[in-house]
Every structure is written in C-alpha cells, then in structure tokens.
Amino acid sequence: SKSEPLKVMISGAPASGKGTQCEMIVQKFGLVHVSTGDLLRAEVSAGTEIGNKAKEYMNSGSLVPDEIVTAMVTARLSIKDAQEKGWLLDGYPRSFVQAESLEKLNIRPDVYIMLDVPDDILIDRCVGRRLDPVTGRIYHINNFPPEDDEIKARLIARPDDTEEKVKSRLQIYKQNAETVLSTYLNISMKIDGNRPKGVVFKEIDSLLSRVQKDKEASKSGK
Ligand code: AP5
Numbered sequence: 040s041k042s043e044p045l046k047v048m049i050s051g052a053p054a055s056g057k058g059t060q061c062e063m064i065v066q067k068f069g070l071v072h073v074s075t076g077d078l079l080r081a082e083v084s085a086g087t088e089i090g091n092k093a094k095e096y097m098n099s100g101s102l103v104p105d106e107i108v109t110a111m112v113t114a115r116l117s118i119k120d121a122q123e124k125g126w127l128l129d130g131y132p133r134s135f136v137q138a139e140s141l142e143k144l145n146i147r148p149d150v151y152i153m154l155d156v157p158d159d160i161l162i163d164r165c166v167g168r169r170l171d172p173v174t175g176r177i178y179h180i181n182n183f184p185p186e187d188d189e190i191k192a193r194l195i196a197r198p199d200d201t202e203e204k205v206k207s208r209l210q211i212y213k214q215n216a217e218t219v220l221s222t223y224l225n226i227s228m229k230i231d232g233n234r235p236k237g238v239v240f241k242e243i244d245s246l247l248s249r250v251q252k253d254k255e256a257s258k259s260g261k
C-alpha cells in the first residue's frame with residue numbers, strides 16, 4: 040500500500056497474552072511479528088553462538104544482556120519485509136537501555152500497547168502454557184487445549200514456566216516497566232488482558248484500525 044506501514048509495540052508481564060494477541064494481529068493486519076522471546080528460543084534450539092550465550096539467562100528467568108538482544112532486533116527490523124509491511128515488536132524494549140537504543144536509531148512505534156493482567160492469573164497462565172513446536176501456536180492446558188490428540192502428544196512446556204521462575208520474571212518485569220513506559224507515554228494504550236482472548240483482540244483491533252486510519256489521513260493531508 041502507499042501509506043506508511045503500521046508500527047506497533049506490545050508489552051505486558053510474562054503470560055499477559057502478548058504472543059496470543061500477536062497471532063491474531065498478524066492475521067488481520069499482516070504485520071511482521073518480531074518476538075525477541077521467539078527469536079532467542081530459535082537461536083537456542085539451533086545451537087548458535089547467540090543461543091548458547093542466551094540459554095542460561097533464559098532458563099533461569101533473567102534477562103539476556105542488552106547488546107545481544109538489541110543487535111538481534113535491529114537486524115530483524117531492517118529487513119525489507121518489516122519495512123514494507125510494518126512491524127509488531129513483542130518483548131522488546133524490556134529495559135530503559137533497550138528503549139534508548141531504539142530512540143537513538145529513530146525507531147519509534149505508532150502505538151505502545153500494554154496488556155494488564157493480575158499477578159495470580161499470570162502464574163496460572165504460565166504453569167499451564169504449552170507450545171506446539173510444529174506450528175509455533177500457543178496453548179493452555181485448561182484455557183486453550185489442543186484441537187486433537189496428535190497435537191496434544193507433541194506439545195512442550197517452556198523451561199522458564201515453573202512457578203518459581205515465573206515469580207522472578209514477574210519481578211524483573213515490574214522493575215523495568217515504568218522506565219520503559221516513560222519513553223512511550225504519549226502513545227501508550229493500556230488494555231485489560233484479563234478477558235477472553237477474542238474480547239481483548241476486539242479492543243486491539245479497533246485501536247489499530249483507528250491508528251492506521253489516522254496515519255493514512257495525515258499522509259494524504261486530510
Ligand atoms: P518472552 O518469550 O518474551 O517471555 P515473556 O515476556 O515472559 O512473555 P511470555 O511469552 O511468557 O507470555 P506472553 O505475554 O506472550 O503470553 P502468551 O500469549 O504466551 O521471553 C522469554 C525470555 O527471553 C525472557 O525471560 C528473557 O530471558 C529473554 N528475553 C526476551 N526478550 C528479551 C529482551 N528484550 N531483553 C532481554 N531478554 C529478553 O500466553 C500465556 C498463556 O496464557 C498461554 O498458555 C495462553 O494460551 C494463555 N492465554 C493467553 N491469553 C489468554 C486469555 N485472554 N485468557 C486466558 N488465557 C490466555
């Protein structure tokens with residue numbers, strides 16, 4: 040399309056539903072989904088140098104060093120598809136330093152979404168989460184069980200999804216959330232993520248549709 044593509048950041052605590060909403064956003068808006076968690080997990084399972092460095096941090100529930108993640112993200116965002124279709128950045132920036140790195144490169148989103156979910160719900164969501172290594176889809180043993188036995192048999196749990204590690208991930212998230220938000224305060228949108236995923240998506244959908252319309256209008260001088 041001729042208008043500038045949409046640039047979106049999605050943030051929120053562990054298991055607030057970022058990945059789940061991103062699946063739906065990508066389907067509707069065709070943005071390139073850049074998830075630092077997914078990119079890092081792919082590096083780990085491929086046994087690359089980055090993966091080997093990141094593995095221990097991830098498995099213990101702590102943050103991977105900024106320079107590793109920042110290099111990965113900026114490389115991915117500079118690829119043509121993200122430039123042309125727009126992007127959906129999930130799980131980055133996660134620290135003030137990371138936000139500053141993007142600002143320095145003049146990489147700014149049109150909107151900063153914050154998914155808000157109470158702590159006790161987050162822990163249950165992590166402990167019950169399962170991933171399909173074939174399709175990459177996200178399930179939950181109670182909330183979103185797999186469609187059939189074949190999928191069920193191949194589902195895997197994440198090593199950082201134990202109750203203890205989730206608590207430490209949540210604490211790290213809380214330590215950083217405010218300073219990251221301060222960078223995007225004027226474009227931030229808080230969304231109640233403690234509702235059925237379709238209801239949450241409906242709100243995100245109308246938000247993004249409005250942002251897209253505004254962009255098109257300002258581009259054509261209307
Ligand atoms: P990452 O993969 O980004 O983990 P996270 O932020 O902890 O987020 P999650 O993937 O746990 O949750 P989500 O919000 O995507 O929820 P989901 O949709 O899956 O990062 C992992 C690790 O990588 C980090 O700990 C760190 O080590 C490293 N890393 C990544 N980025 C980094 C960075 N920038 N800097 C440094 N290190 C970095 O949903 C969760 C569950 O809930 C699922 O089971 C789902 O089915 C269910 N669910 C979803 N929505 C709903 C709903 N509305 N109702 C009921 N259940 C729901």
